[in-house]
Amino acid sequence: MNDALCVGVCMIDWDSGVCLGCGRTAEEIEGVPAAPPLPAAPQPALLPPNVVALVGEGTE
Structure with missing residues (x-):
């Protein structure tokens, strides 16, 4: 797993399906x-x- 993109804000926007912190x-x-x-x-x-x-x- 590439944690380099992680900014410590893990919150999935279920409408778009991406994390609000890192965009993955x-x-x-x-x-x-x-x-x-x-x-x-x-x-x-x-x-x-x-x-x-x-x-x-x-x-x-």
Whole structure:
């Protein structure tokens, strides 16, 4: 556990889920690793301009 961020005021704001003293979540304070961020949704491939001119954007 990294106590370097601790300022001695341990009070969890349950609306936001973070400590009012150090700004960490209860899981971070307890040393439970946070879940990795979810990958961004893949973006649809853009059609080349010559194909768009023939068939449109393809949103229909």
